[in-house]
Amino acid sequence: MASLNLEIITPERVVLQAEAISVTAPGIQGYLGVLPEHAPLITSLQAGVVTCHRQEGTEERLAVSGGFLEAGPDRVIILADTAERAEEIDVDRARKARERAEQRLRERPPGLDVARAEAALRRATARLKAAGAM
Amino acid sequence: MAQMRDLKRRIRSVQSTQHITRAMKMVAAAKLRKAQAQVTAARPYAAKLEEVVERLVAAADQEPQPLAARREVKKAGYVLITADRGLAGGYNANLIRLTEERLREEDRPAALVVVGRKGRDFFRRQPVEIVNSFTDLGDNPDLTQARELARQLVTMYLEGTLDEVNLVYTRFYSTIRQVPTVERLLPIATSREKKDTGNYIYEPSPGAVLRDLLPRYCEIKVYRAILEAKASEHGARMTAMDNATKNAAEMIDKFTLSFNRARQAAITGEILEIVAGADALK
Numbered sequence: 001m002a003s004l005n006l007e008i009i010t011p012e013r014v015v016l017q018a019e020a021i022s023v024t025a026p027g028i029q030g031y032l033g034v035l036p037e038h039a040p041l042i043t044s045l046q047a048g049v050v051t052c053h054r055q056e057g058t059e060e061r062l063a064v065s066g067g068f069l070e071a072g073p074d075r076v077i078i079l080a081d082t083a084e085r086a087e088e089i090d091v092d093r094a095r096k097a098r099e100r101a102e103q104r105l106r107e108r109p110p111g112l113d114v115a116r117a118e119a120a121l122r123r124a125t126a127r128l129k130a131a132g133a134m
Numbered sequence: 135m136a137q138m139r140d141l142k143r144r145i146r147s148v149q150s151t152q153h154i155t156r157a158m159k160m161v162a163a164a165k166l167r168k169a170q171a172q173v174t175a176a177r178p179y180a181a182k183l184e185e186v187v188e189r190l191v192a193a194a195d196q197e198p199q200p201l202a203a204r205r206e207v208k209k210a211g212y213v214l215i216t217a218d219r220g221l222a223g224g225y226n227a228n229l230i231r232l233t234e235e236r237l238r239e240e241d242r243p244a245a246l247v248v249v250g251r252k253g254r255d256f257f258r259r260q261p262v263e264i265v266n267s268f269t270d271l272g273d274n275p276d277l278t279q280a281r282e283l284a285r286q287l288v289t290m291y292l293e294g295t296l297d298e299v300n301l302v303y304t305r306f307y308s309t310i311r312q313v314p315t316v317e318r319l320l321p322i323a324t325s326r327e328k329k330d331t332g333n334y335i336y337e338p339s340p341g342a343v344l345r346d347l348l349p350r351y352c353e354i355k356v357y358r359a360i361l362e363a364k365a366s367e368h369g370a371r372m373t374a375m376d377n378a379t380k381n382a383a384e385m386i387d388k389f390t391l392s393f394n395r396a397r398q399a400a401i402t403g404e405i406l407e408i409v410a411g412a413d414a415l416k
Contacts, residue, residue, distance in 0.1 A: 011179045043337035044346045
């Protein structure tokens with residue numbers, strides 16, 4: 001069966017390098033799935049969960065906070081600003097960050113940078129989802 | 135004898151200096167290894183990003199990109215990346231000299247952004263405009279710091295505070311070779327040659343992706359410059375401290391020789407006295 005070579009790279013390290021049968025990623029216009037033989041594609045990513053479906057039926061999930069994805073017929077390269085594997089995520093911290101962001105968006109204190117708070121909320125949510133805590 | 139006591143004291147003093155320089159050399163070596171690993175780890179991302187940028191620039195030809203647009207330079211900016219601490223041989227001095235040269239040759243008004251205490255302390259006393267300064271990057275600068283700096287530079291460029299941004303930092307070639315260089319950061323230089331764009335689909339559009347991508351391109355360039363500068367700093371310090379340790383060893387040898395000579399002379403003198411005394415008794 002055809003497979004994809006998935007690489008997730010951040011400026012600090014190569015986070016994941018794996019064989020996958022399909023990859024889902026948080027594209028700027030919504031989640032997108034990539035299967036082998038995909039047409040060449042480059043898209044911006046937003047904060048969200050990248051899922052790597054493996055041949056054996058298992059899947060690996062990572063939280064990314066934005067970046068780019070390049071897809072080709074047999075490979076997917078994700079250039080992420082930050083990327084964390086599920087087991088690296090501090091669930092408590094993510095949960096607190098999420099609560100903080102939610103509270104800020106609810107109360108709307110004067111001078112609130114709404115876009116920033118929303119981005120923080122998306123990042124925290126992505127972490128929790130990737131860690132399987134949501 | 136007074137001279138011998140003096141020599142002994144000096145030997146001891148040089149020895150303790152040598153202990154310190156040797157320790158500093160080891161510390162620098164360990165930090166250098168870490169910094170080099172960071173440089174290597176940043177390479178795959180930088181290489182890939184560059185490739186994508188090049189392809190995109192060709193594909194998004196019609197859309198103007200503010201970060202890649204040349205304009206009349208009313209003020210040129212130089213970002214000087216120095217160390218916070220000295221004792222690194224000519225590391226800081228070389229960088230400062232290069233910057234001064236550039237500023238002298240520069241016929242347009244120029245301003246500085248200084249990173250590192252050494253550069254800041256020097257140029258604060260010079261008649262140059264300093265737009266901003268950063269210190270205490272630490273020994274292993276992380277991406278967050280680089281991003282912060284890059285973002286500020288991009289903002290200054292977009293707002294028109296600076297019309298050109300150059301990085302002045304030390305490139306790391308090897309432990310014994312580091313070369314101060316000037317590199318343009320903004321406007322982003324793009325090769326004009328037509329590349330095979332490979333029929334990529336761009337989402338949402340080539341221009342939009344590029345607009346997202348160029349700031350990151352700046353970030354990674356700044357990040358790399360900082361990492362290279364750090365590696366160079368540690369390399370320069372290691373070499374400097376190695377030389378200092380060797381010089382100390384040489385001095386200790388010289389003093390030990392003088393000390394032994396003085397001791398021998400003293401013994402000879404004593405023997406002569408005894409012999410003379412014995413002769414007098416005859």
